[in-house]
Amino acid sequence: MQKVLVLLFLAWVCFLYYIGIVLFTSGFLLTRLELTNQSSCQEPPGPGSLPWGSQGKPGACWMASRFSRVVWLLIDALRFDFAQPQHSHVPGKPSAASLPFLGKLNSLQRILEMQPHHARLYRSQVDPPTTTMQRLKALTTGSLPTFIDAGSNFASHAIVEDNLIQQLASAGKRVVFMGDDTWKDLFPGAFSQAFFFSSFNVRDLHTVDNGILEHLYPTMDSGEWDVLIAHFLGVDHCGHKHGPSHPEMAKKLSQMDQVIQGVVEHLTNDTLLVVAGDHGMTINGDHGGDSELEVSAALFLYSPTAIFSSVPPEEPEVIPQVSLVPTLALLLGLPIPFGNIGEVIAELFSGGTDAHPHSSALAQASALHINAQQVSRFLHTYSAATQDLQVSELHRLQNLFAKASADYQQLLQSAQGAEVPLQTVIAELQQFLRGARALCLESWARFSLVRMAGGAVLLAAACFLCLLASQWTTRPGFPFSPLLLTSVACGLAGAILYAGLLAATGLKLDSVILGTAAAGGSLLPFLWKAWAGCGSKRSLATQLPIPGPVLLVLFLRLAAFFSDSFVVAEARATPFLLGSLILFLVAQLHWEGQLLPSKLLTTSRLSFSAPTGPPRHGGTYALRLGVGLLLCTRLAGLFHRCPEETPACHSSPWLSPLASMVGGRAKNLWYGVCVGALVALLIVVRLWLRRYGNLKSPEPPVLFVRWGLPLMALGTSAYWALASGAEEAPPHLQALVAGASVLLPRAVMGLAASGLLLLLWRPVTVLVKAGPGASRTRTILTPFSGPPTSQADLDYVVPQIYRHMQEEFRGRLERTQSQGPLTVAAYQLGSVYSAALVTALVLLAFPLLLLHVERISLVFLLLFLQSFLLLHLLAAGIPISTTGPFTVPWQAVSAWALLATQTFYSTGHQPVFPAIHWHAAFVGFPEGHGSSTWLPALLVGANTFASHLLFAVGCPLLLLWPFLCESQGPRKRRKPLAMEAETRGRFEEEEEEPLMEMRLRDAPHHFNAALLQLGLKYLFVLGVQILACALAASILRRHLMVWKVFAPKFIFEAIGFAVSSVGLLLGIALVMRVDGAVSSWFRKLVLAQQT
């Protein structure tokens, strides 16, 4: 198999995954751009005069205020039917007795019957996602918040858009808040007085409500407020705990009824009472999705003075929830928030019972007109900033607004207009407002179940492909290139078909759908192939041979994605699973009898049927490795950052930068430890390289390893010293310190980059010895008279040269009396691939380390130790097949992926946005980046996904390591031999030499197939993770924690997958580059020896 083919095949699989992820994301995570523009009193939303009397009055803005004070009782999850008046005579409806939540809010019903011109009940139509935070944003900004509001600050939840609370504050109103502490995050410092209660424990029905009740009436009576907001959580928590059809719900609603009753009694005449639910709940008491029960909430308005000109209709009117925002703003004499797309409730502007019908209608029209002007201004600004909205529809709306506006102006000019055209203008304005809302809704607030399902199916198909194809690689002569070719052709055909279809129908091109068409098309040949294979002699079950216990670990890990508790606890669950897998591997090695010499076992183990050979290592070798791994894992777990969901947990203090430490001695000590870790890492790597003879040659990459790496370590520690003690520097050195803290990180990164380039340029650093041995080489090569003409010649010649070189080298070693029988290793050929990879990993690790806080260097040291131990442990269980096919077992790949996840957590990360290390963006750029966004994004991304990248690049080590360990086995076995016989040199030459990684080189076809298989297996393990995340997010989209836990987890997994897949391709490409360089090196050698 060709090398290019392997890379192309993997790239194709990655492409399938990417399209699946993007398709799923486009259906699941709706995005919207947050505009930070503010409405202001001085700046009316459009041309034309403001309504009468508004300019003159003090405290009035776009309209004169009608109420000076508002009491807003927000009852979380107050579904519409909870508040619906119960007429006992209506047949066919469930009576209040059967359902405990019906008819409990009697005070609303009484008010509506006794004071019909004072109160209204509405069914408020909520936009999904029906989660409290999103609803609070909607109820204050008047917009349609989505999960990711682009441009929002991920580090905090504070609302950056224009909103009611901010307008109230800037108008000088005193806003008093009591209840759910979500408001504290959303509006930091906006309240004149606030009583926050934790919303964390959903099982606690009473703490928040009782806390509010303690403060509610005293505050109302004190009069120290203009707007009073009370957010009750009991009903919502009761729904989550017991569901709505539980006697507890009846009690809770009765309590709320008493609250409303009490507040009504305390109201003064200039006050408006708003009772609103933020969303509904399903029959199980959950919310978050878009089912009918979740999106219908109650909204009740009451004024002690009459404000409505008509009596309430029999069936309450349905209004969008966001209508409350412009209505409240205008009623309080505030400008409507800039991003509002709600429509004012016109009834409230009618002026009460005694108003003249015409002036009443005119007042409604003017309120609607201001509202329409504001929405039109918003649409204009928004469509200028982004391309989300449909252009044709936008154009239609603009025309509609222009006409309505012109009609309205005309109406104002003609002083005595008839009432009929006035109604037309109102209808036109309402039509425009509803159209605008529908337009925004279309692009912002709909889960697309089709896209989500399509994305999940595509991901599942890609996983299936990885699983099957990784089995196919071991089959000799499997036609991969035709499969790839037909796949690409079919994919292109699918894309062209879709584009043609679009061209025919004249629709807009959607790049996501285009990609889906291509991916779906390219999957067809594979599916056909799988189907054909399924029908033929092999059944599918025999093609999927993941061993049971590994399957169990993998399954447990995937099942954990479906439980919010386990996602939150993943930082602890992953080391547990990893430890289980490690001990299982050790136990398995013991079970297979590879740990003990066979004579210890009484039963005969000499039968040739046993597939495993004699033990290659000492008795406790694997046990020591396993315990060391567990120890490292546990130590790395000390660097633990707590998720915000578990208040009892304490984050490790070691995750804070040294600069935040007080106390000189401790700081200095820690600094020493960090530098020590850095030096230890360097020494470990150099020792490893030296052991395999990779530090001998004068090639540039070797020189770089010898001198460049210490230089990088020096730069890093100098930077740490500056960063941790910058404020302690004397004043005249400040400029120098500032300059150095810019230069040093950049220098280290530049060094790393140049090192990587050097490595790519000259990956083979084999020491070629020109000397007296040359004559003997010629004797071996005599059968070939000419230069090698074909690959077959080369394949034949190369092993001979190689063996000869070993021989020669051994002779030289014996002459110089140097110890150590590692003949091949000394020539570096035996570790040529892994040496390049390890060097690349170290070069990558340094810049990544620089982006973390100082003490994470200990984790990086542990990371290298852990992977080293794990590789040895895995290698102990993998028998070396001498000629191929080479395979990497599933448990190796799973353990590697688990290790990557564990390192993600132990480097102080959590899959939630507030936990991102933003400081990484300022490493080397202390002044910020100006307007550029990709560079800080790259730095923060590199910080967050450092472990994904390192482990993905290092993935080919899983394949190489067993060959590397080959040199240990025979040595151990020989030791007693050496004791017995003095003439060891001559004697052993007859034995087969440890060819180490040259075995791979000798079977290039199997080597490439093994690389492909390794890549596919790793992609499979990562792919099922992202698939599980996607399924969890879509199945649990009504879950309380979907936006807090599952959706962020999906996003982190998706980005992590992208990083890992790119890293994997890079790692495999690096191995192939080395392979190519080795080939050309051999070719050169052959040519040189023949002259």
Next chain:
Amino acid sequence: MKDTDIKRLLYTHLLCIFSIFLSTFIPSFFLDNFSILETHLTWLGICSVFVTAVNLMLYLVVKPNVSSKRSSLSHKVTRVLKCCIYFLMSCFLLHVVFVLYGAPLTELVLETFLFAVILSTYTTVPCLCLLGPNLRAWLRVFSRNGVTSIWENSLQITTISSFVGAWLGAFPIPLDWERPWQVWPISCTLGATFGYVAGLVISPLWIYRNRKQLTYKNN
């Protein structure tokens, strides 16, 4: 191997299960407020003592292993001492393993240690009774084709199922159900107990079902 052997095995196992039952009921006659969950540590100690006692009794009565040709008193004493040391060592070793697996290092030390004790009771004590303080024999029993009798076979099964039970017991800990048995290490000890009982039940049945295939080299 005869069916009588299997019968004896079954009866001894039933006795072990019975001892666990007793350990949950008998103390409530003597101790106030005794329950498995609330006075968990007491129960752990009592259960450990009961199971150890039954195992020793069975060892003395049934004598499943036919070794120990030398039977001088000093040899017996050293043997008993060795067994005690082995048991303690296994407790400490398991404690270390639990900590490595994520148990708290400085808090709840007594709880963790008692968990180690109960797990040692389920695993090490039967091993000591059956195989004596002979590490090589232990290693042999727990490797492929290393079993030489149905007693060893059942030992293998009960030990592995105890470990698996304890392992599975760790899974409910992160869940937010807020049940009293989710506290460390209650779910793990309960899991280990259930695993042990399950092993005791399963192993005679499994041996009985596979009695045709089971041939032991040394029998």
